Amino acid sequence: MPKSTKTPPKPAKRAAAKSAARNTDSGPSEVGAALFDPNSKKMAQVQKMAAAMPHNLSKSSEHGFANGTNPPRGASVDPPSRLATGSTLSEENGSTKTGSVASAGANATIESLDRVRVDSAGRMLTTNQGVAVADNQNSLKDGLRGPVLLEDFILREKITHFDHERIPERIVHARGSGAHGYFECYEALTDITRAAPFQAAGKVTPVFVRFSTVQGERGSKDTARDVRGFAVKFYTEEGNWDLVGNNIPVFFIQDAMKFPDLVHAVKPEPHHQMPQAASAHDTFWDFVSLMPESTHMLMWVMSDRGIPRSYATMQGFGVHTFRMVNEAGDSVFVKFHWTPKAGTHSLVWDEAVKISGADPDYHRRDLWERIESGNYPEYELGLQVFTEEQAEEFSFDILDATKIVPEELVPVRPVGRMVLDRNPDNFFAETEQVAFCTAHILPGLDFSNDPLLAGRIHSYVDTQISRLGGPNFHEIPINSPIAPVHNNQRDGLHRQAIHRGRVSYEPNSLAGGCPFQAGATQGFVSVPARQTARDEQGKVRAKPEKFADHYTQARLFYESQSPVEQDHIANAFRFELSKVTVPAIRERTVAMLRNASEALAKKVAMGLSIDPLPDPLPLALAEPAPPEVTRSPALSLLARPGDGTLKGRKVALLVAPGVHGASISALQAALVEQGAVARLVGPRIGRMPTADGDTLDADASMENEPGFLFDALVLPDGAEGVAALAQDGHTMEFIKDQFRHCKTILTLGASRSLLAKAGLPAAMDKSHAQGGTGLLFADATAAKEVAAEFIASVARHRHFGREMDPPLL
Numbered sequence: 001m002p003k004s005t006k007t008p009p010k011p012a013k014r015a016a017a018k019s020a021a022r023n024t025d026s027g028p029s030e031v032g033a034a035l036f037d038p039n040s041k042k043m044a045q046v047q048k049m050a051a052a053m054p055h056n057l058s059k060s061s062e063h064g065f066a067n068g069t070n071p072p073r074g075a076s077v078d079p080p081s082r083l084a085t086g087s088t089l090s091e092e093n094g095s096t097k098t099g100s101v102a103s104a105g106a107n108a109t110i111e112s113l114d115r116v117r118v119d120s121a122g123r124m125l126t127t128n129q130g131v132a133v134a135d136n137q138n139s140l141k142d143g144l145r146g147p148v149l150l151e152d153f154i155l156r157e158k159i160t161h162f163d164h165e166r167i168p169e170r171i172v173h174a175r176g177s178g179a180h181g182y183f184e185c186y187e188a189l190t191d192i193t194r195a196a197p198f199q200a201a202g203k204v205t206p207v208f209v210r211f212s213t214v215q216g217e218r219g220s221k222d223t224a225r226d227v228r229g230f231a232v233k234f235y236t237e238e239g240n241w242d243l244v245g246n247n248i249p250v251f252f253i254q255d256a257m258k259f260p261d262l263v264h265a266v267k268p269e270p271h272h273q274m275p276q277a278a279s280a281h282d283t284f285w286d287f288v289s290l291m292p293e294s295t296h297m298l299m300w301v302m303s304d305r306g307i308p309r310s311y312a313t314m315q316g317f318g319v320h321t322f323r324m325v326n327e328a329g330d331s332v333f334v335k336f337h338w339t340p341k342a343g344t345h346s347l348v349w350d351e352a353v354k355i356s357g358a359d360p361d362y363h364r365r366d367l368w369e370r371i372e373s374g375n376y377p378e379y380e381l382g383l384q385v386f387t388e389e390q391a392e393e394f395s396f397d398i399l400d401a402t403k404i405v406p407e408e409l410v411p412v413r414p415v416g417r418m419v420l421d422r423n424p425d426n427f428f429a430e431t432e433q434v435a436f437c438t439a440h441i442l443p444g445l446d447f448s449n450d451p452l453l454a455g456r457i458h459s460y461v462d463t464q465i466s467r468l469g470g471p472n473f474h475e476i477p478i479n480s481p482i483a484p485v486h487n488n489q490r491d492g493l494h495r496q497a498i499h500r501g502r503v504s505y506e507p508n509s510l511a512g513g514c515p516f517q518a519g520a521t522q523g524f525v526s527v528p529a530r531q532t533a534r535d536e537q538g539k540v541r542a543k544p545e546k547f548a549d550h551y552t553q554a555r556l557f558y559e560s561q562s563p564v565e566q567d568h569i570a571n572a573f574r575f576e577l578s579k580v581t582v583p584a585i586r587e588r589t590v591a592m593l594r595n596a597s598e599a600l601a602k603k604v605a606m607g608l609s610i611d612p613l614p615d616p617l618p619l620a621l622a623e624p625a626p627p628e629v630t631r632s633p634a635l636s637l638l639a640r641p642g643d644g645t646l647k648g649r650k651v652a653l654l655v656a657p658g659v660h661g662a663s664i665s666a667l668q669a670a671l672v673e674q675g676a677v678a679r680l681v682g683p684r685i686g687r688m689p690t691a692d693g694d695t696l697d698a699d700a701s702m703e704n705e706p707g708f709l710f711d712a713l714v715l716p717d718g719a720e721g722v723a724a725l726a727q728d729g730h731t732m733e734f735i736k737d738q739f740r741h742c743k744t745i746l747t748l749g750a751s752r753s754l755l756a757k758a759g760l761p762a763a764m765d766k767s768h769a770q771g772g773t774g775l776l777f778a779d780a781t782a783a784k785e786v787a788a789e790f791i792a793s794v795a796r797h798r799h800f801g802r803e804m805d806p807p808l809l
């Protein structure tokens, strides 16, 4: 320790000390002789700080179970001044580039995205080095007709950057779309968790969400039959939490070991890279029909859940069982559910196929337009909470990702809502570069022993390293947390943070022990409970017994669907398997289905001309435990009709020169009032006169916006306009598709004749019998009065009473 000397040392000694303090490769045995000299002062402070930690004060707490489950905060001492911990004495020499000294304890890379937003309004064009570009039209040539010169650094920078614009797409979930928003907690959940988002009623946490399909490449169609990813990144003050879920609560496989096999089987076949964004091919069905645990998931994917109407109208699920842990360290199991406020609505297959041609960006556009128009997608977060003891009694294993916990067994408790209210500024910077990782978890949450989850905890971080080009992807602005980030990780490609000081290890005394370990009160501590601890077993590669029940919940799902939904499931199996070229694979799948539902297997077999039925596949578990629940109404999409509003729904009002304008305008106004997107669709776009002396401006044409892109249709009155529409073949296709896809059609006055011309079997429409009216007729004068009825009918989404297989038209 330096002695504090009131009398300064003699000049010669001072000079010697001063000189010694300037060395970076050795030092004197005593420091502090020249305290007015900055180098010596720093040296003295460092010595003082190091001496204050005579040994590793935390070492004794590294041992034993009690310490392991309740680690203490790390030892630290405050530096005498910031001088002691700086990298360089010259840090005070600021400039417009270096700025000044880092603020104490701060990491500037975590500030809001404003720090990296760019707005070029009123700015001139520059190179990446900030040099103004005088001419952005021509490369530099040796004479007007001469060769381009190698020295043209402006051209070369521009082309080089362009050459490297692409990054590898995600191995799965490559196609997706994202949005910012917030999560708002309804009530404090401190009784079950200390996780930051759930600590107070009304607490708001920023989120970024990415929805995706699984199979197709980055540019593939949105409306493929597929699982949808539903990944949410919560930016909490205690760090980022990524809830990386799907719109289906179960998965194809039970163990991460099989994931590469599953993905290789479902992706386009490797020899010819076909088909794109489709599971309807040999290798997928070959694999899943040899993996009977996929049966449950197949039911979900073949149901209308596999072709959602919108990201705003699908549920989301955490899939695995997770844990929540409270302040006292008590833990419960939890399953996460997102439920859309707009209800759960899907497409029908014929519609999905057609949309993929007319608008491959259908879901991306829908999400974007909803947010731009203020119809913010909203979802309620619900939890199924249960104890380890309860889980022991369940007929299924909660570690098995091919099983749900039926809501009738453990109810879903609503705990908050998520609102998506901001579109990204830049797709690549935000949606493409966002890196969701199941390993991103907070104090107050924990994993279960689900073996599928274990593989994910590894995979997501790992995959970002090649996708985003190195280990510093957490510093990409969309990924950086809002919580402080301080550790001793250094370097790596594309490092953004500039760490002050020379210490990048722990324990240390040269930085006063900082950053020190947080300890159990603030830091993440794994829950010590062990699900298999009761009977110690050796290392083993096998599954628990209950995992072998492959069919009980597949049956539960199928039996819980409405008859229409059951038909759609059967039709989807029929379609997919009809695309399989190997009869043995089709038969094997039917053999598998027989174990879940004889009725379904028969229907599918009939659709594929498989006769007689193959024997059911052998059961892996001869006598599965009887299920607690054999019918779960919550599993039907119809269980969530939504809030009854038309927010975000698209309605086409067909127009042509000579239609009755006032009735169309009145209906359009009523629909817009409801938050619907009500578009005037004509034989061509542009203005047209109406029969009642006005003009209408069609912003879409039947060519550029075909009928299947709309949720409902209004046919206009006005003899001349109707005659014009009758002459255009598009009109009939428009009406037929609306009818075939079971959507509401409102026919005003004279346009009744269009229905007949389209060959529409109105008598077949049984939507009245189903409690709603999908085909409405009114006089133009009654347009206002019929609006409410029309709106209620559209809110019902579909009128399946008129559905026929095969369709009559």
Ligand code: HDE
Pocket (backbone or CB within 6 Å): 170, 171, 172, 173, 176, 210, 211, 212, 228, 229, 230, 231, 244, 245, 246, 251, 255, 256, 257, 259, 317, 318, 319, 320, 401, 434, 435, 436, 452, 453, 455, 456, 459, 460, 461, 463, 464
């Ligand atoms: Fe994924 N999954 N997955 N997955 N997954 C990826 O991570 C993986 C699984 C899910 O919008 C990849 O960043 C393994 C289940 C979503 O960016 C990759 C296993 C569920 C997204 C990966 C699974 C999901 C991914 C590819 C089995 C529902 C998109 C790019 C052990 C709970 C996230 C990436 C986004 C993406 C691995 C199974 C959902 C390769 C190994 C089950 C929503 O790491």
